[in-house]
Amino acid sequence: xxxxxPLLGPRDSAEFVYLGDANLMERPNWxxxxxxxxxxxxxxxxxxxxxxxxxxxxxEGGDRSWLVVTRNTVTHEISKVELARDVARAKGRSK
Amino acid sequence: xxxxxxxxxxxxxxxxxxxxxAWRDPEPKxxxxxxxxxxxxxxxxxxxxxxxxxxxRNVAVIEKGWxxxxxxxxxxxIIRSNYLLDGNEPFYEFSLKLWEGLEQDLNxxxxxxxxxIINLIHSDAQRDAFVRRGNAMILNGxxxxxxxxxxxxxxxxxxxxxxxxxxxxxxxxxxxxxxxRHDAVAWGFAxxxxxxxxxxxxxxxxxxFHTRKGKCLGVETTRGFIGAGKVGCAVAGNSGKVMxxxxxxxxxxxxxxxxxxxEGLKPVLPxxxxxxxxxxYVSQSDKGGLVFGGDIDGYNSYAQxxxxxxxxxxxxxxxxxxxxxxxxxxxxxxxxIMDMSMDGSPxxxxxxxxxxxxxGGWCYGGFxxxxxxxxxFAHLLATGTPHPVATAYRFDRFKxxxxxxxxxxxxxxxxx
Numbered sequence: 143x144x145x146x147x148p149l150l151g152p153r154d155s156a157e158f159v160y161l162g163d164a165n166l167m168e169r170p171n172w173x174x175x176x177x178x179x180x181x182x183x184x185x186x187x188x189x190x191x192x193x194x195x196x197x198x199x200x201x202e203g204g205d206r207s208w209l210v211v212t213r214n215t216v217t218h219e220i221s222k223v224e225l226a227r228d229v230a231r232a233k234g235r236s237k
Numbered sequence: 238x239x240x241x242x243x244x245x246x247x248x249x250x251x252x253x254x255x256x257x258x259a260w261r262d263p264e265p266k267x268x269x270x271x272x273x274x275x276x277x278x279x280x281x282x283x284x285x286x287x288x289x290x291x292x293x294r295n296v297a298v299i300e301k302g303w304x305x306x307x308x309x310x311x312x313x314x315i316i317r318s319n320y321l322l323d324g325n326e327p328f329y330e331f332s333l334k335l336w337e338g339l340e341q342d343l344n345x346x347x348x349x350x351x352x353x354i355i356n357l358i359h360s361d362a363q364r365d366a367f368v369r370r371g372n373a374m375i376l377n378g379x380x381x382x383x384x385x386x387x388x389x390x391x392x393x394x395x396x397x398x399x400x401x402x403x404x405x406x407x408x409x410x411x412x413x414x415x416x417x418r419h420d421a422v423a424w425g426f427a428x429x430x431x432x433x434x435x436x437x438x439x440x441x442x443x444x445x446f447h448t449r450k451g452k453c454l455g456v457e458t459t460r461g462f463i464g465a466g467k468v469g470c471a472v473a474g475n476s477g478k479v480m481x482x483x484x485x486x487x488x489x490x491x492x493x494x495x496x497x498x499x500e501g502l503k504p505v506l507p508x509x510x511x512x513x514x515x516x517x518y519v520s521q522s523d524k525g526g527l528v529f530g531g532d533i534d535g536y537n538s539y540a541q542x543x544x545x546x547x548x549x550x551x552x553x554x555x556x557x558x559x560x561x562x563x564x565x566x567x568x569x570x571x572x573x574i575m576d577m578s579m580d581g582s583p584x585x586x587x588x589x590x591x592x593x594x595x596x597g598g599w600c601y602g603g604f605x606x607x608x609x610x611x612x613x614f615a616h617l618l619a620t621g622t623p624h625p626v627a628t629a630y631r632f633d634r635f636k637x638x639x640x641x642x643x644x645x646x647x648x649x650x651x652x653x
Contacts, residue, residue, distance in 0.1 A: 143544055155544070160536045160651055161649075162490065162537070162650070163537075182636050183486075185579075186488040186579045186636075187488055188486060188487065188488070188490050190486075190491055190537065192478050195537055197536070217540065
C-alpha cells in the first residue's frame with residue numbers, strides 16, 4: 143500500500159505503524175457520570191467495518207506525524223489522507 | 238457409511254461404485270432448535286458435539302459459501318497446548334486431548350500427526366520465560382520438555398545456531414503437539430454432524446437477525462427466514478460484520494494473516510519449529526512443502542490477501558533461523574481474516590440478546606482450538622452454562638479487568 147502523505151507525498155506503508163480506528167482520537171470525558179462505560183467502549187469496542195474505515199497511522203520511519211487515513215478494508219484502496227493534527231483542529235481542539 | 242480398511246479393499250475390488258457423498262445437501266427447514274452460523278471448523282465442530290455429545294439433533298449449520306472455505310482451509314495446521322495463563326492452558330490442553338481421539342470419534346482420517354513442536358530459546362530471559370511456561374503447562378496436565386542447545390542441534394542440525402543476533406540456546410518442546418490435515422478436519426466434523434442428523438446448509442448467507450423484546454427468534458438468510466430456539470455465531474474474521482447486524486460492537490478487529498508453502502521437498506523437518514523472537518514458524522507437510530508463516534499484516538482488513546512488506550519480513554525470518562530455506566522456491570501464499578481480540582484470547586459467551594451466542598476472537602490461533610471450541614460452544618448452547626475449561630472466555634472480562642493477555646501488550650490487537 144502507498145500512503146499519500148499530505149506533506150511528504152506518496153510513501154510506502156512499511157514506513158508507518160498502524161494504531162487502529164480513528165475514533166481513538168475521541169477520548170471520553172473522565173469526569174462524566176458515564177465515564178466507566180464510555181472508557182470501556184472507547185478502549186475495547188470497535189466498529190470493525192468491512193468497507194470504508196478511518197484509521198490512525200504513525201509515520202515512524204519518516205516525519206513522525208500522525209495521519210488519519212480513509213481506507214477500504216475490503217480492497218485496501220486509500221481514498222483520503224489527512225494530518226491527524228488538522229482533523230483535531232477542525233473539531234476545535236488543540237487551540 | 239463407516240470408513241474402514243476393509244471398506245477400501247471392498248470398494249477397490251468392486252470398481253469404487255459404493256461410495257456416497259459424505260454429507261447431504263438439505264433444504265433449510267423453517268425451524269431448528271439451534272442454528273449455528275458459520276460452516277468452518279468451529280461451527281462444524283459445534284454441530285458435531287451438539288449432536289453426538291449433547292443429543293441435540295434438530296440443528297442446522299448455515300454457511301455463506303462452501304464449508305471449510307475460510308480459515309480452517311487457510312491455516313498452517315499446527316496443534317499445541319503450550320500456553321501460560323490459567324484462563325487458556327486448561328482449554329488448549331482439553332483441545333489437544335480431543336485431537337488425540339478425534340479420528341476415532343469422527344471415523345475420519347484427519348492425519349493427526351503428533352510430531353512435536355519446539356519453541357526456540359535465544360537468551361537467558363527467554364529461557365526463564367519458557368521454563369515458567371513449561372511449568373504452567375505441566376501443572377495443567379500438558380507435557381513440556383526443556384531442551385539444551387545440544388538437544389536441539391541433534392534434532393535440527395541445520396538451524397542457524399551461531400547467529401549474532403539470535404543465537405539458539407535451547408528450546409521448549411511439546412512432543413504431543415504437531416500438525417493435522419486441516420481440510421479433513423472440516424470434512425470429518427461435517428460428515429459426523431450430518432450423519433447424526435444435523436443439516437449443513439451451504440450457499441446460505443445470513444442477512445439479518447430477527448429479534449423481538451431482546452430475544453433472538455431466528456435469522457434472515459439469502460434462502461429465506463430460518464427460525465431458531467438458539468443461534469450461535471462462529472464466523473471468525475467476519476464476526477464484526479455478522480454481529481453488527483445484531484447492533485453489537487465487539488472487542489475484535491479483523492486483520493489479515495498470510496501463510497506460505499514452498500515447493501515439495503524430501504523429508505527435512507521432522508516437527509514444528511517456532512522462532513518467536515523473529516516471529517516465524519515452519520513445518521513440513523506430508524506432501525513435502527514447507528508450510529510457514531509469521532506476523533499479521535497489522536492493519537484492519539477483510540481482503541483475504543496481504544501485502545509485500547510482510548512477505549519480505551516472513552522470508553527474512555526464515556532465512557535468519559533456517560538459512561537453507563533460501564534454496565526452496567515459494568509455491569503459494571494466501572491470506573485469511575483473523576478475528577483479533579483485545580487481549581489475544583477468544584470469547585465463547587452469551588450476548589446481551591437472549592438466545593444469541595457468540596464464539597470468536599480466536600486471533601491467529603483458532604485452528605488448534607477447533608475441537609475444544611466446538612465442544613465448549615456446544616456445551617454453552619445445549620446447557621446454557623459455560624464448559625469448566627472455558628469459563629474465562631467471557632465478553633465482560635474487558636469491563637471487569639479479567640483480561641487473558643498472554644503477551645501483555647494490552648488492547649492493541651495487531652500486537653497479539
